[in-house]
Amino acid sequence: MKNITKEFPGVKALDDVNLKVAAGEIHALCGENGAGKSTLMKVLSGVYPHGTYSGDILFQDEVCMFKDIKGSESLGIVIIHQELALIPELSIAENIFLGNEQAKAGVINWNETVVKARELLKKVGLSENPNTLISKIGVGKQQLVEIAKALSKDVKLLILDEPTAALNEEESENLLQLLLSFKKEGMTSIMISHKLNEVSKVADSITIIRDGRTIETLKWEEVSEDRIIKGMVGRELTNRYPDRTPQIGExxxxxxxxxxxxxxxxxxxxxxxxxxxxxxxxxxxxxxxxxxxxxxxxxxxxxxxxxxxxxxxxxxxxxxxxxxxxxxxxxxxxxxxxxxxxxxxxxxxxxxxxxxxxxxxxxxxxxxxxxxxxxxxxxxxxxxxxxxxxxxxxxxxxxxxxxxxxxxxxxxxxxxxxxxxxxxxxxxxxxxxxxxxxxxxxxxxxxxxxxxxxxxxxxxxxxxxxxxxxxxxxxxxxxxxxxxxxxxxxxxxx
Structure with a gap:
């Protein structure tokens, strides 16, 4: 992504941002809330179409001008938003193939849908019945359904916005291991995360954004939590928790x-x-x-x-x-x-x-x-x-x-x-x-x-x-x- 600038009324969300992601790596995007991380990924995935921003997107050396999400998905760029886009009243299988139905002449082949859904669920380590309603499974499992949905679209570049924000420690660890296994298969991932311990565990490179601008990109061996924090907030943050002398009463x-x-x-x-x-x-x-x-x-x-x-x-x-x-x-x-x-x-x-x-x-x-x-x-x-x-x-x-x-x-x-x-x-x-x-x-x-x-x-x-x-x-x-x-x-x- 070259010189990406994106404005909303009264605010410049992205100001000449540059991002370079190598094939087959896990690339983390870090920054404070409001720094522009999600906006940048929405530009990349076509949520904000070409023409609403300035700058260029190059994917596999080709210039891309996405009109919508379908355009980016056709090239294998799939985004999973922080707010999961699943329909609670539909089954896991129906959600996985929503907008990508296994159909011939407008008629859905339900056997094929369930069989393929089962294969995708196995890939993400989920043993749920594909006919189970989304409303019946927890947030951790819903996150895995979103990933299965992305895999159904033949994904080459997977973008995850705060994938572990709503997960407990065990679910987060499973998700990170899943990303590492995808990396072995040659998939490229971009992960937005505030959890710096997770970022340093799986990321090959980290790009830091502050106030809509690119601060720096670090290789894994250069990474320390203190350096990321300094880049994010523009200052040293020596103590994560402010000092306090409790005055406890009745x-x-x-x-x-x-x-x-x-x-x-x-x-x-x-x-x-x-x-x-x-x-x-x-x-x-x-x-x-x-x-x-x-x-x-x-x-x-x-x-x-x-x-x-x-x-x-x-x-x-x-x-x-x-x-x-x-x-x-x-x-x-x-x-x-x-x-x-x-x-x-x-x-x-x-x-x-x-x-x-x-x-x-x-x-x-x-x-x-x-x-x-x-x-x-x-x-x-x-x-x-x-x-x-x-x-x-x-x-x-x-x-x-x-x-x-x-x-x-x-x-x-x-x-x-x-x-x-x-x-x-x-x-x-x-x-x-x-x-x-x-x-x-x-x-x-x-x-x-x-x-x-x-x-x-x-x-x-x-x-x-x-x-x-x-x-x-x-x-x-x-x-x-x-x-x-x-x-x-x-x-x-x-």
Whole structure:
């Protein structure tokens, strides 16, 4: 890719970017959120057609002018987006061959579809029945279905945008091994990732992008995490977690004998736990351990068909049977799924931030839009949300900046207890540090913080105390001084 420049209204997303990828290598693309990585790959794959950008794409020495995704796929360039493009109501086989149906004279040959789907699933190490609905399998397996779908298109260059963002450690490791096996077969891959340990494990070369410009391309032997971080954020980042001296007060939230049923299935089994003012409490556990379900059920019974147990705030029992009651009682929940549950993507940043606390902006039910603009602008600056304007649609922001909007929205609701579910998922190291600093400030203000994370170093670097969950119940509790990756894993596997 030579001298690629791409502009959106009010912002230059790519500014004279160059990228060279050798045949048969795994090439990583690193950069902060909003640096332009996904935009560059959307140019390469025809999502942004020729004519909407300047510069040249050369694939196997031929100049390419893709009008759409079909054009790039016909040459074997296939992109798997961070947001998986699968239809939950269709089967695995139907999803694999969607738009590429095994048909003659307009009639689909279902036997051929299932047989070929089975072969492709075997290739990616998935033993599911091809007739299983996508809605019945987890995110890790869905990611493998996306790869099987790419393989069905005779892929030569596979582009993966944050492929392990929603996966646990075991699923991530399997995916990386799969990429290495594809490399042995001669396939070329480009991988966008914020997980630098994964990048250094599999990448042959790494190109770093910052603020829409190419900073440098490193060969594997030149790579160190510190060098990548310096290239990404433009400065040394000596400490991944900001220093903090905890000021821990009285218990602010106590959960007693908490049980949650979803239909006939018991998802949360007799959990009792507490959070003190100024304390950051972590919940560790693998995906499916019930961490998210627990937090959502506490936050206004957002999850579960039958819930029992007691909630106490500052020693007094409270009732939170719905989300407005939860907000009223000073609870906030930052969801792991910001696109579906955290934001209104077609609405602007300003309105997303003000939504949970419109009462603060209103008099006699009339919204004071001048104050709304002022408050949103204040959060844009305070949270360092990279955007030309607070009137920008939230759906147009990068993942990290969307996450900052979600955090802004809940901080603006003035909660006493913040439950943060994977608050740094899919976010680069620079933005992570900013979010960690905000979390520490909130704890210093005397708020109680519950931090759910799949990244153990994050829990160990941020938390004062860690609960370990597995199969819907708490298996152990560790003070920060006693917590190690090994001690957490011991409880998870017990």
């Amino acid at each position: 218990t602010i939230l106590e959960v007693k004998d908490w049980e949650v049923l979803q239909g006939d299935r018991k998802v949360i089994d007799n959990i009792s736990m507490h959070i003190k003012r100024g304390e950051i409490v972590g919940i560790a556990g693998v995906m499916g351990s019930g961490r998210t379900e627990f937090a959502m059920s506490v936050f206004g019974q957002s999850y579960g068909t039958k819930i029992s147990g007691q909630l106490y705030k500052d020693g007094k029992e409270i009732s939170v049977k719905n989300v407005p009651e939860a907000i009223e009682n000073g609870l906030a929940y930052v969801t792991e799924d910001r696109k579906n549950y955290g934001l209104i993507l077609i609405e602007d940043i300003k309105r997303n931030i003000s939504l949970p606390n419109l009462r603060k902006l209103s008099k006699f039910s009339v919204l004071n839009e001048n104050v709304e603009v002022k408050e949103a602008e204040n959060y844009r600056q305070k949270m360092n949300i990279k955007t030309p304007s607070i009137l920008q649609k939230t759906g147009n922001l990068s993942g990290g900046n969307q996450q900052k909007v979600v955090l802004s929205k809940w901080i603006y609701a003035e909660p006493d207890i913040l439950m943060l579910d994977e608050p740094t998922r899919g976010i680069d190291v620079g933005a992570k540090y900013e979010i960690y600093t905000i979390i520490n400030q909130l704890a210093d203000e005397g708020k109680g913080i519950l931090l759910i994370s799949s990244e153990m170093p994050e829990l160990l670097g941020m938390c004062d105390r860690i609960y370990v969950m597995n199969e819907g119940s708490i298996k152990g509790e560790l003070a920060a001084a006693d917590a190690t990756q090994e001690s957490i894993m011991k409880y998870i596997t017990s």
